[in-house]
Amino acid sequence: MKATVYQGTRDVRLEDVPDPVLREPGDAIVRVVRAAICGSDLWFYRGVTPWEPGERTGHEFIGVVEETGPDVRTLRKGDYVIAPFVSSDGTCEFCRANLQTSCVHMTNWGDDANGGQAEAVRVPYADGTLVKMTPGMEADPRKLASALTLADVMSTGHHGIVSAATAPGATVAVIGDGAVGLCAVLSAARVVGAERVIAIGHNDERLALARAFGATETYNSNRDGVAQEIVESTRGGVTSVVEAVGNQASMDMALELARPGGTVSFVGVPHNVEALPLRPLFVKNVALRGALAPARAYIEPLMAHVMAERIDPSRVFNLHLPLEEVAQGYAAMDERRAVKVMLATGLH
Amino acid sequence: MKATVYQGTRDVRLEDVPDPVLREPGDAIVRVVRAAICGSDLWFYRGVTPWEPGERTGHEFIGVVEETGPDVRTLRKGDYVIAPFVSSDGTCEFCRANLQTSCVHMTNWGDDANGGQAEAVRVPYADGTLVKMTPGMEADPRKLASALTLADVMSTGHHGIVSAATAPGATVAVIGDGAVGLCAVLSAARVVGAERVIAIGHNDERLALARAFGATETYNSNRDGVAQEIVESTRGGVTSVVEAVGNQASMDMALELARPGGTVSFVGVPHNVEALPLRPLFVKNVALRGALAPARAYIEPLMAHVMAERIDPSRVFNLHLPLEEVAQGYAAMDERRAVKVMLATGLH
Numbered sequence: 001m002k003a004t005v006y007q008g009t010r011d012v013r014l015e016d017v018p019d020p021v022l023r024e025p026g027d028a029i030v031r032v033v034r035a036a037i038c039g040s041d042l043w044f045y046r047g048v049t050p051w052e053p054g055e056r057t058g059h060e061f062i063g064v065v066e067e068t069g070p071d072v073r074t075l076r077k078g079d080y081v082i083a084p085f086v087s088s089d090g091t092c093e094f095c096r097a098n099l100q101t102s103c104v105h106m107t108n109w110g111d112d113a114n115g116g117q118a119e120a121v122r123v124p125y126a127d128g129t130l131v132k133m134t135p136g137m138e139a140d141p142r143k144l145a146s147a148l149t150l151a152d153v154m155s156t157g158h159h160g161i162v163s164a165a166t167a168p169g170a171t172v173a174v175i176g177d178g179a180v181g182l183c184a185v186l187s188a189a190r191v192v193g194a195e196r197v198i199a200i201g202h203n204d205e206r207l208a209l210a211r212a213f214g215a216t217e218t219y220n221s222n223r224d225g226v227a228q229e230i231v232e233s234t235r236g237g238v239t240s241v242v243e244a245v246g247n248q249a250s251m252d253m254a255l256e257l258a259r260p261g262g263t264v265s266f267v268g269v270p271h272n273v274e275a276l277p278l279r280p281l282f283v284k285n286v287a288l289r290g291a292l293a294p295a296r297a298y299i300e301p302l303m304a305h306v307m308a309e310r311i312d313p314s315r316v317f318n319l320h321l322p323l324e325e326v327a328q329g330y331a332a333m334d335e336r337r338a339v340k341v342m343l344a345t346g347l348h
Numbered sequence: 349m350k351a352t353v354y355q356g357t358r359d360v361r362l363e364d365v366p367d368p369v370l371r372e373p374g375d376a377i378v379r380v381v382r383a384a385i386c387g388s389d390l391w392f393y394r395g396v397t398p399w400e401p402g403e404r405t406g407h408e409f410i411g412v413v414e415e416t417g418p419d420v421r422t423l424r425k426g427d428y429v430i431a432p433f434v435s436s437d438g439t440c441e442f443c444r445a446n447l448q449t450s451c452v453h454m455t456n457w458g459d460d461a462n463g464g465q466a467e468a469v470r471v472p473y474a475d476g477t478l479v480k481m482t483p484g485m486e487a488d489p490r491k492l493a494s495a496l497t498l499a500d501v502m503s504t505g506h507h508g509i510v511s512a513a514t515a516p517g518a519t520v521a522v523i524g525d526g527a528v529g530l531c532a533v534l535s536a537a538r539v540v541g542a543e544r545v546i547a548i549g550h551n552d553e554r555l556a557l558a559r560a561f562g563a564t565e566t567y568n569s570n571r572d573g574v575a576q577e578i579v580e581s582t583r584g585g586v587t588s589v590v591e592a593v594g595n596q597a598s599m600d601m602a603l604e605l606a607r608p609g610g611t612v613s614f615v616g617v618p619h620n621v622e623a624l625p626l627r628p629l630f631v632k633n634v635a636l637r638g639a640l641a642p643a644r645a646y647i648e649p650l651m652a653h654v655m656a657e658r659i660d661p662s663r664v665f666n667l668h669l670p671l672e673e674v675a676q677g678y679a680a681m682d683e684r685r686a687v688k689v690m691l692a693t694g695l696h
């Protein structure tokens with residue numbers, strides 16, 4: 001089959017690799033229908049996170065079950081499934097607590113000659129890991145694309161909102177107008193029901209999409225003084241803040257925006273945060289919550305919102321390419337020509 | 349009257365200063381009965397936090413109301429009162445939310461030629477700030493000393509436990525065997541009712557007091573490998589961790605101890621934390637909550653525990669001195685000869 005392989009900085013290639021095979025009795029083989037390129041893929045693509053040439057790429061995919069091991073109970077050949085961005089056994093303490101990213105058997109697709117930007121994937125603990133699509137979801141291209149966002153960005157944006165303790169009727173600020181930030185806005189406005197949703201970004205086109213997703217106010221932080229303006233207009237800061245950029249300026253802004261007693265969540269591994277300002281956390285009694293999303297916990301409830309057409313996160317994909325053009329997809333994201341890229345294998 | 353004045357690094361002196369007078373209609377003048385020296389006082393004493401010569405010292409005191417302004421409704425001359433370590437108006441949004449440290453009229457005693465290590469203090473917003481002692485508390489020397497801990501260290505230790513989301517029956521770890529860490533242990537064991545209370549410190553004598561306060565296990569972290577031992581013995585970490593030291597090693601240990609999904613609170617401004625490890629916060633979905641204690645919120649409930657003899661935090665004072673010997677008290681804390689010093693004015 002074909003799979004995307006990292007070969008060096010800014011060099012990913014679709015290559016011929018062996019077909020995946022069942023290895024453990026709980027495994028499933030899934031043929032990929034759609035895969036996505038993640039903002040976090042850019043870290044290895046740009047050489048910031050050191051990767052070895054030969055590693056497989058991609059952790060966001062949806063597909064069709066091709067084959068199941070003898071222990072798999074809930075899935076059968078032909079089922080359309082959504083894969084969260086890590087696998088999880090579904091039975092450990094952390095899975096039962098809906099914290100599947102801390103599963104004692106958690107694996108990341110990039111490990112072990114596996115990857116989602118490919119024609120097929122071996123899925124460990126298939127019963128615990130995969131979520132069956134609601135029947136009919138696969139037949140609607142927009143809903144199918146939305147299903148792909150549940151693998152990561154929509155679940156991650158939603159987790160940011162949940163982790164920031166956002167209550168219905170609340171005011172929330174989302175810093176970042178990338179796919180995750182946009183999905184956080186969508187979650188706040190349409191899933192949780194926040195009343196005032198403040199979106200902060202750098203790109204007016206993306207901020208327009210934030211408005212379409214339910215932001216009640218948008219700020220382009222290329223201007224100076226945005227944080228102070230928001231603190232003033234909220235009369236003292238925002239109770240729930242989602243930091244969805246991961247650099248020093250955005251983290252500083254998040255802590256500046258936080259209202260005393262509030263919560264800041266951050267939904268990506270910060271790569272350029274030199275120093276976290278602990279003093280405002282302390283003085284304002286603010287909680288900072290790192291928020292690697294247990295997507296597995298959110299896929300089912302969010303899928304219900306997609307099927308009911310309350311949310312349409314598919315709009316974050318503004319570049320659709322065939323899997324063969326995966327390298328162009330990476331380049332488009334790297335050069336910020338695309339918010340997020342969807343790859344189609346041609347299977348559906 | 350006499351008041352303690354900062355004159356330079358490791359130089360505080362009891363000096364003659366003008367008597368405090370009522371300035372605003374909500375003020376009260378309180379004659380000090382007992383005052384304490386706080387671990388955080390050592391920051392200016394050692395020259396780490398820059399102070400100007402002439403500034404008044406002390407933010408922990410209890411006393412007797414001497415005089416009240418015309419707007420004071422709940423207090424009268426002769427009332428025994430506990431002063432939290434900051435003043436608060438009692439009516440703003442944050443006071444009503446029991447976050448009095450963020451009161452819009454908050455003042456710190458050290459400001460404005462006022463200080464608690466003195467014979468008298470002008471208390472702004474006296475109705476909002478001061479808590480009347482339960483009758484009889486002043487008559488029992490141990491309970492009077494416990495009342496003084498409620499001004500700061502006992503309330504701060506308790507806030508650490510509350511901010512770490514410690515539930516009855518839970519396992520909690522407290523890093524630090526200073527007065528605040530010891531009070532956190534007492535809160536966990538006797539106020540909140542944690543089942544397993546792990547105390548970590550450097551000083552075996554203080555750790556023995558931690559056991560007396562209800563610690564079920566103590567670890568001297570002068571030994572290597574303590575954090576790994578605790579992670580193993582708890583099978584994966586501790587859900588609620590209180591960091592009560594404020595240096596890099598203790599913050600690193602707190603994040604290492606934290607169980608996925610758990611909370612780390614820190615109860616002092618960290619002075620020697622260079623870099624906060626954000627990756628474990630993120631990967632483990634741990635919340636970090638800075639926790640400047642709204643002591644005002646806790647004094648009444650904790651006073652009930654003192655009066656019922658469920659807690660006796662007075663034991664953190666292992667050096668009692670007359671106010672005249674305040675300089676010796678600072679030296680004893682600086683040289684770690686005392687956990688915490690109580691100063692008596694001779695008024696009671």
